[in-house]
Amino acid sequence: MKILIPNLPFYHFRNIAGCLETISSKVDVRTFLWETEQKSIIDVFDEVSPDLVFLHENQLDGAFNILCKEFDFDYVLVGSKEPPDMGKKPSAVITSQQFEANFRDQKNIMSLLPAAKVTEIHAAQERKFLKSEVLIITGVVPNTEEVLDSMRSLGQAYRTKIIGDSAVPIPNYLGKVNMLERADFIKSAKVLVDFGSYDYLDAAYLKTAPLLKGPSPPPLGKVQTFSDIATLMARVDSLLSDSVNLKGYVEGIHKEVTCNHTYYHRCAQIFSSLGMAEIANTLLMFLNEELLQ
Amino acid sequence: MIGILLGTVYDSPKNILAIKNINKLKDIGIESCLFCDIVNRNFSVPVETTVLQRAQAFNFNGSIITHDLSMVQELRHMVYAEKRYLYLYDLDWMRIEDLHFSHLRTTILDDNIDLIARNDTHYKLISDMFKKPKHIMKYWDVNVLKELD
Numbered sequence: 266m267k268i269l270i271p272n273l274p275f276y277h278f279r280n281i282a283g284c285l286e287t288i289s290s291k292v293d294v295r296t297f298l299w300e301t302e303q304k305s306i307i308d309v310f311d312e313v314s315p316d317l318v319f320l321h322e323n324q325l326d327g328a329f330n331i332l333c334k335e336f337d338f339d340y341v342l343v344g345s346k347e348p349p350d351m352g353k354k355p356s357a358v359i360t361s362q363q364f365e366a367n368f369r370d371q372k373n374i375m376s377l378l379p380a381a382k383v384t385e386i387h388a389a390q391e392r393k394f395l396k397s398e399v400l401i402i403t404g405v406v407p408n409t410e411e412v413l414d415s416m417r418s419l420g421q422a423y424r425t426k427i428i429g430d431s432a433v434p435i436p437n438y439l440g441k442v443n444m445l446e447r448a449d450f451i452k453s454a455k456v457l458v459d460f461g462s463y464d465y466l467d468a469a470y471l472k473t474a475p476l477l478k479g480p481s482p483p484p485l486g487k488v489q490t491f492s493d494i495a496t497l498m499a500r501v502d503s504l505l506s507d508s509v510n511l512k513g514y515v516e517g518i519h520k521e522v523t524c525n526h527t528y529y530h531r532c533a534q535i536f537s538s539l540g541m542a543e544i545a546n547t548l549l550m551f552l553n554e555e556l557l558q
Numbered sequence: 559m560i561g562i563l564l565g566t567v568y569d570s571p572k573n574i575l576a577i578k579n580i581n582k583l584k585d586i587g588i589e590s591c592l593f594c595d596i597v598n599r600n601f602s603v604p605v606e607t608t609v610l611q612r613a614q615a616f617n618f619n620g621s622i623i624t625h626d627l628s629m630v631q632e633l634r635h636m637v638y639a640e641k642r643y644l645y646l647y648d649l650d651w652m653r654i655e656d657l658h659f660s661h662l663r664t665t666i667l668d669d670n671i672d673l674i675a676r677n678d679t680h681y682k683l684i685s686d687m688f689k690k691p692k693h694i695m696k697y698w699d700v701n702v703l704k705e706l707d
Contacts, residue, residue, distance in 0.1 A: 428659060
């Protein structure tokens with residue numbers, strides 16, 4: 266089976282492609298990551314003739330309409346609103362919970378919950394020069410004064426490193442990182458403080474203790490949360506000063522994430538809903554038998 | 559022998575302090591030189607040491623020191639130098655536009671470069687963020703410069 270996935274800046278696309286690529290030797294799946302800026306959809310269909318395509322709603326245009334008539338394929342749509350009539354309905358729709366009601370005549374609507382990006386972080390290594398007591402990753406969440414104050418408090422009290430796409434005016438900020446550096450930073454930290462970007466799922470997978478700013482986003486699993494700086498500092502202190510507590514917490518949340526909240530689970534959920542049980546089972550088997558052993 | 563590596567020497571507090579204290583080294587019998595592109599005509603301190611083209615620093619075999627983070631890419635390749643020091647006079651990495659960690663990895667964190675902090679507070683921060691500085695040198699203190707020789 267040939268699966269075409271556009272290389273767009275969405276976690277879902279990249280991680281689904283990553284998961285499928287890892288099982289290519291175990292099941293009949295060939296994944297093609299499509300550089301949408303470099304190749305038109307008609308050219309890529311001519312070259313690959315995919316059996317299954319993942320598409321973002323912005324890619325449903327006249328060219329795609331032509332392809333629907335000329336090629337025999339299924340597609341999974343990532344979007345937030347009812348797609349225009351293309352002569353071919355998507356086999357499944359991936360959306361967020363708040364947009365589910367927008368798809369009235371559609372079957373197979375899925376809200377994919379955030380998940381640990383296993384293919385991006387699994388090879389992470391603990392490195393001496395990246396070590397920290399507290400790690401913060403900026404980017405998704407706006408750096409409000411409250412967030413900056415929390416960062417400053419952590420920076421003054423603990424060996425704190427801050428990385429990520431959004432620069433902050435704090436000397437602990439070490440710049441933007443690539444995927445591998447990010448994974449190594451997480452692995453080399455004791456505690457990861459997450460202000461709402463779901464990085465804590467990656468931390469839990471790598472056995473770094475996560476703390477999440479609550480109550481939003483809704484936490485997955487029994488992650489410890491904080492609401493203000495005082496609670497944050499108390500939680501960090503409790504984790505760093507009590508290694509037994511830290512170990513117990515880390516093991517517990519690691520187990521929860523590896524049982525339910527990785528992109529292998531999300532990917533298996535998609536293929537299961539498409540009726541491709543073999544691929545879904547192979548994904549979960551690969552996670553449990555090859556990665557977590 | 560101590561060499562100072564700079565780009566353009568213009569009037570700034572840290573350049574003035576650097577040159578004032580380098581000038582004092584001859585009084586305590588330590589040879590020194592300045593590697594730079596140009597000394598601005600209106601630089602307010604007379605340079606009383608040997609001034610050489612920046613490229614000459616690649617043949618230098620003494621201890622070489624810079625307080626300019628942008629010079630570190632060159633500093634790390636000065637293989638004849640006995641010791642290579644980066645003096646983090648300010649918390650310079652905070653001022654880099656579009657900072658990538660890979661920049662720091664190949665400069666401040668380079669194994670062949672030793673760090674110098676300006677004070678105890680900086681020392682702790684630099685130790686936490688990068689690696690332990692080899693020295694604390696307040697305002698280009700000539701007594702610490704002597705130790706670097």
